[in-house]
Amino acid sequence: MNFTQQNISDVSNDISKYVIRTPVLRFDFIDSLCGCNVFFKCENFQHTGSFKYRAAINAIKNISPQFKERGVITHSSGNFAHALSKASKELNIPCHIVMPSNTPEFKKSAVQYYTKEIIECEPNLKSREATTDRILNEKNLCFIHPSNNIEVILGNSTCAAELIEDYQNLDYVFSPIGGGGLIAGTSIAIDKFSENCKVIGAEPSSVDDAYRSLISGKIETNKTTNTVADGLRTNLGSINFPIIQKYVQEILLVSEQEILDSLNIIINKLKIVVEPSSSVVLAALIKNKSKFKNKNIGLIMCGGNIDFDNLKF
Amino acid sequence: MNFTQQNISDVSNDISKYVIRTPVLRFDFIDSLCGCNVFFKCENFQHTGSFKYRAAINAIKNISPQFKERGVITHSSGNFAHALSKASKELNIPCHIVMPSNTPEFKKSAVQYYTKEIIECEPNLKSREATTDRILNEKNLCFIHPSNNIEVILGNSTCAAELIEDYQNLDYVFSPIGGGGLIAGTSIAIDKFSENCKVIGAEPSSVDDAYRSLISGKIETNKTTNTVADGLRTNLGSINFPIIQKYVQEILLVSEQEILDSLNIIINKLKIVVEPSSSVVLAALIKNKSKFKNKNIGLIMCGGNIDFDNLKF
Numbered sequence: 001m002n003f004t005q006q007n008i009s010d011v012s013n014d015i016s017k018y019v020i021r022t023p024v025l026r027f028d029f030i031d032s033l034c035g036c037n038v039f040f041k042c043e044n045f046q047h048t049g050s051f052k053y054r055a056a057i058n059a060i061k062n063i064s065p066q067f068k069e070r071g072v073i074t075h076s077s078g079n080f081a082h083a084l085s086k087a088s089k090e091l092n093i094p095c096h097i098v099m100p101s102n103t104p105e106f107k108k109s110a111v112q113y114y115t116k117e118i119i120e121c122e123p124n125l126k127s128r129e130a131t132t133d134r135i136l137n138e139k140n141l142c143f144i145h146p147s148n149n150i151e152v153i154l155g156n157s158t159c160a161a162e163l164i165e166d167y168q169n170l171d172y173v174f175s176p177i178g179g180g181g182l183i184a185g186t187s188i189a190i191d192k193f194s195e196n197c198k199v200i201g202a203e204p205s206s207v208d209d210a211y212r213s214l215i216s217g218k219i220e221t222n223k224t225t226n227t228v229a230d231g232l233r234t235n236l237g238s239i240n241f242p243i244i245q246k247y248v249q250e251i252l253l254v255s256e257q258e259i260l261d262s263l264n265i266i267i268n269k270l271k272i273v274v275e276p277s278s279s280v281v282l283a284a285l286i287k288n289k290s291k292f293k294n295k296n297i298g299l300i301m302c303g304g305n306i307d308f309d310n311l312k313f
Numbered sequence: 314m315n316f317t318q319q320n321i322s323d324v325s326n327d328i329s330k331y332v333i334r335t336p337v338l339r340f341d342f343i344d345s346l347c348g349c350n351v352f353f354k355c356e357n358f359q360h361t362g363s364f365k366y367r368a369a370i371n372a373i374k375n376i377s378p379q380f381k382e383r384g385v386i387t388h389s390s391g392n393f394a395h396a397l398s399k400a401s402k403e404l405n406i407p408c409h410i411v412m413p414s415n416t417p418e419f420k421k422s423a424v425q426y427y428t429k430e431i432i433e434c435e436p437n438l439k440s441r442e443a444t445t446d447r448i449l450n451e452k453n454l455c456f457i458h459p460s461n462n463i464e465v466i467l468g469n470s471t472c473a474a475e476l477i478e479d480y481q482n483l484d485y486v487f488s489p490i491g492g493g494g495l496i497a498g499t500s501i502a503i504d505k506f507s508e509n510c511k512v513i514g515a516e517p518s519s520v521d522d523a524y525r526s527l528i529s530g531k532i533e534t535n536k537t538t539n540t541v542a543d544g545l546r547t548n549l550g551s552i553n554f555p556i557i558q559k560y561v562q563e564i565l566l567v568s569e570q571e572i573l574d575s576l577n578i579i580i581n582k583l584k585i586v587v588e589p590s591s592s593v594v595l596a597a598l599i600k601n602k603s604k605f606k607n608k609n610i611g612l613i614m615c616g617g618n619i620d621f622d623n624l625k626f
Contacts, residue, residue, distance in 0.1 A: 020341060027358070028333060044584040045340070271357045271586040271617035304584035308621055 001150065001239070003157075005192040011058055012158045018057045018090060019158070020046050024166050024298075027270050030282075034289045037296045039170065041163045044274045044304025048110070050231075051159050051182060051302050052083035052146070058155030059144045060087045067142035071095055073135055075121070075128040077103040079231060079303050080146035085114035096141060098132045100124075106307050147179025148237025156185025163298050164193045173298040174281040177201045177210040177251065178232035180240030182302055187247035197298075201244070201251035202284035204229050204259060210236045210244065211251045228256055231277030231303060252284035259283050266301075275306045314463065314552070316470075318505040324371055325471045331370045331403060332471070333359050337479050337611075340583050343595075347602045350609045352483065354476045357587045357617025361423070363544075364472050364495060364615050365396035365459070371468030372457045373400045380455035384408055386448055388434070388441040390416040391544060392616050393459035398427035409454060411445045413437075419620050460492025461550025469498025476611050477506045486611040487594040490514045490523045490564065491545035493553030495615055500560035510611075514557070514564035515597035517542050517572060523549045523557065524564045541569055544590030544616060565597035572596050579614075588619045 025040045043051040063072060071094025074084050081097045088095030095115045099108065100123035111118060121131035136143050145152065159182075160173055173190055175183040187199045203210050204227040212220040219241050225233035236244075263279035266272060278301040285297060338353045356364035376385060384407025387397050394410045401408030408428045412421065413436035424431060434444035449456050458465065472495075473486055486503055488496040500512045516523050517540040525533040532554055538546035549557075576592035579585060591614040598610060 023336065023338060025336060025358070028360075042584075045338070047341075049584060267586060271355075271362060273580060273584040273586060 001243070003154070003188045003192065007154060008157050008161050008189055008192055011154045012161055014061060015054060015057050015155065015158065018047075018087070019054050021162055022046055022159075024163060025272070029269055034285055034297075035293045036289070038285070039163070039167050039296070039298045040272075041159060041298055041300050042272065043159055044272065044278060044301050048079065048082045048086050049303055049305040050079040050083065051156060051300070052079040053087060054158050055152040055155035055181065055185075056080065056083035056087035056144075057090070059149060059151040060084070060091050060093055062151045063093070063142045068093060070139060071141055072144050073098065073132060073139075073141040074144045074146055075099070075132045076146045078107055079305060082107070082110045082305070084144060085111045089114045096135055096139070098128055098135065100128065104307055107305070110305075145237070147181030147234060148239045149181070150239065152181050153185045153188070153239065153243070156182050157189040158185075159300060160186040160189035160298075161193055163300070164190060164197060167296065167298065168194070169296050170194065170197045170298045171295040172198050172200050172292065173300065174200045174202055174284060175300050176229070176232055176277050176280045176302055177203045177236070177244075178277065179234040180210060180236045180244055182300065183248060184240040184243040186300065187243055191247055198249040199247055200284070201248050202281040203251055203253055204232055204280060205253040205255055207233055208253055211253055213241060214245065214248070214251055217245075227259075229259055229276040229280050231275060232280065252288055254280055254283040254287060258287060262286060272301070273304045273306060274301050275303050278302050278304070314556070316467070316501045316505065320467060321470050321474050321502055321505055324467045325474055327374060328367060328370050328468065328471065331360075331400070332367050334475055335359055335472075337476060338585070342582055343578075347598055347610075348606045349602070351598070352476070352480050352609070352611045353585075354472060354611055354613050355585065356472055357585060357591060357614050359616075361392065361395045361399050362616055362618040363392040363396065364469060364613070365392040366400060367471050368465040368468035368494065369393065369396035369400035369457075370403065372462060372464040373397070373404050373406055375464045376406070376455045381406060383452060384454055385457050386411065386445060386452075386454040387457050387459055388412070388445045389459045391420055392618060395420070395423045395618070397457060398424045402427045409448055409452070411441055411448065413441065417620055420618070423618075458550070460494030460547065461552045462494070463552065465494050466498045466501070466552065466556070469495050470502040471498075472613060473499040473502035473611075474506055476613070477503060477510060480609065480611065481507070482609050483507065483510045483611045484608040485511050485513050485605065486613065487513045487515055487597060488613050489542070489545055489590050489593045489615055490516045490549070490557075491590065492547040493523060493549045493557055495613065496561060497553040497556040499613065500556055504560055511562040512560055513597070514561050515594040516564055516566055517545055517593060518566040518568055520546055521566055524566055526554060527558065527561070527564055530558075540572075542572055542589040542593050544588060545593065565601055567593055567596040567600060571600060575599060585614070586617045586619060587614050588616050591615050591617070
């Protein structure tokens with residue numbers, strides 16, 4: 001799959017009236033702590049509280065005409081469900097969401113605000129996919145995968161494109177890795193819009209499929225989904241993997257405690273609300289700060305949907 | 314007391330290397346909700362998590378030479394204690410803090426990080442003042458009042474000066490009112506740097522001393538300190554009152570529920586961490602939005618020091 005600078009610019013223009021050009025924040029405290037210049041790209045301020053809205057709106061804008069009346073479907077318990085349901089409503093496309101029965105109430109109600117078509121399934125990937133396939137075939141809908149989809153990747157790429165446009169001297173951009181859609185989009189944007197900037201992945205040690213995949217050269221799977229970074233539990237996607245292989249310089253692993261410690265810093269010290277999937281990148285920087293001394297580092301804060309009641313740190 | 318534009322510019326320059334020029338954030342969601350253009354001046358991102366650091370550093374920089382070795386003292390359980398202790402440490406001035414015995418642990422430990430000289434008193438104004446007087450006389454220290462002090466007001470004024478420099482077309486700036494130091498500083502900055510912008514005060518109904526004082530023409534006192542906006546429990550100060558009388562167009566009152574509802578919006582929807590004293594201004598705008606339709610409104614987010622464990626909303 002070859003992307004051009006023009007592809008990304010076109011998508012940026014296409015979706016610009018729907019998405020927020022999120023601010024980039026700086027914090028003296030973090031610069032001192034890490035010994036480098038850190039630029040927080042705040043997708044937690046994006047519509048629906050995560051970068052996923054960029055992907056969702058771009059995917060919805062690009063569905064074939066035949067699906068415009070019948071609509072779209074995805075399976076997601078989290079940010080992509082939220083984003084796709086709002087993007088669909090915005091563009092008047094029916095939207096179906098397959099959601100595990102154990103989805104927390106605050107996430108379910110965020111989606112219910114935009115669509116009534118929520119289909120419950122059992123809380124495992126097999127049931128998710130089977131339920132999605134069944135409804136997809138019954139209703140002849142357009143399936144949009146939350147991360148492993150070209151339009152999704154291109155939508156995601158607009159975030160790093162904005163960041164590098166605002167700060168052209170970045171040496172590194174850190175992105176978290178779940179299904180790999182964000183880091184794939186980030187990688188192609190950085191490759192097309194910067195000469196020297198490199199992309200670093202950050203992943204929880206407990207779901208290190210991308211890290212192991214880069215080593216083995218084939219897609220590895222996670223044995224558990226046991227991480228506080230709930231946005232990063234998904235397995236690496238087949239479209240994203242070769243992009244990551246081609247462009248990502250390195251994947252850094254962090255422990256659950258390191259994720260929580262950095263979350264604590266971001267919320268209580270920096271005073272912005274992010275979810276653990278975002279704090280993973282700061283954790284990776286703090287852990288490896290000697291490697292990045294005096295560099296200009298962009299950190300993508302991918303989302304801010306956190307349930308304070310269910311997280312003590 | 315007459316202030317000039319030059320006074321404020323001088324203070325801004327004097328303290329610029331110590332304070333953060335805090336960002337101004339915009340949120341589509343709030344603009345839609347309120348029907349106007351809202352500019353959030355984020356002092357929650359200031360050092361020590363509140364605008365008080367501007368005041369503290371300016372006050373410390375301006376103490377008479379005779380106090381430089383002996384040091385300063387204040388009574389505060391909250392943001393000013395935190396700010397003054399850090400500012401003193403920054404400039405190598407000994408700092409004494411008189412603190413009520415019921416001060417929450419997270420606030421006490423923030424101050425302990427910067428100074429060991431914490432003196433406990435009983436949790437009432439009389440004991441606070443008596444304890445402060447005793448130590449002040451024993452040690453011959455310089456007393457710095459948290460709000461009713463010229464250098465404090467001038468330090469505070471730099472926040473609105475930055476805001477109006479960034480956005481010259483503001484029609485209104487909303488400031489919360491506790492002791493009145495922030496709104497006094499805000500008022501003089503807006504008066505000196507803007508032609509048409511007006512200052513609106515926001516106050517919890519349960520501690521509406523400033524509101525009643527404006528009506529009666531003399532300083533009224535609060536019978537309770539019973540508000541969730543813990544930064545606004547203090548009574549209006551004698552230096553601040555005439556400045557407020559001269560410059561503030563109106564004071565808007567809000568209920569405890571309105572404060573919590575707007576806090577909920579700011580934290581869960583806008584994804585920034587503020588304390589209830591900050592959300593008071595958004596509550597006042599939401600409640601009176603028909604008055605401010607299509608206007609450009611600056612809201613000062615005065616601080617972000619909130620104890621999540623002790624606040625459910």
